[in-house]
Amino acid sequence: MDMTERIRAKLTTALMPLHLVIEDESHRHAGHAGRMQQPGHAPAGGGTHFKVVLVADAFTGLGRVARHRMVNGLLAGEFADGVHALQLRLLAPGEEG
């Protein structure tokens, strides 16, 4: 399973998102120092820089930092396995506008 699918599986199971888009933007960071950090983990073809847009009921009533902490916590294993940057847009239903 590639890193995009790992992230999708974790977030889908834990948050049951109403909307979820995951983009692997690793190619835009080719040559970036962070990509050379963990040669054993980060494949040259991608898997280090991701952008996630996620709408879920779980975020209702939570501030921005708490939402990010929730997602970062769910993906702690993925960070350990080579994810270097994760751009997050985390919305509760009704905030999409």
Next chain:
Amino acid sequence: MSDEVFERIRREISDNPVVLYMKGTPVFPQCGFSSTVVQVLNRLGVQFKGVDVLSDPSIRDGVKRFSEWPTIPQLYVKGEFVGGCDIVREMYLSGELQSYMADKGVATTTAA
């Protein structure tokens, strides 16, 4: 060792009203996400202390553990963790960052 780093961070964020843990320096950011936050703070006219985590691996690792936040940059205002690049950008675009700075008594040069 961890305690020393935490103590240093605690001192930094209490001695300086606005601290940005970043890659590179405010003049020469070494990462697009750090650069974005620097640009936002400059646009608001906020004075801040930039701490280059690339020049000190113990701080780079230490601030992630201190904040329980896995990525850099990290913005602190009056000792309080505000967030990373995405949060700072969202708050800036919605106008919240301007009012947040005002609430915290941090001077900005642009009107909220």
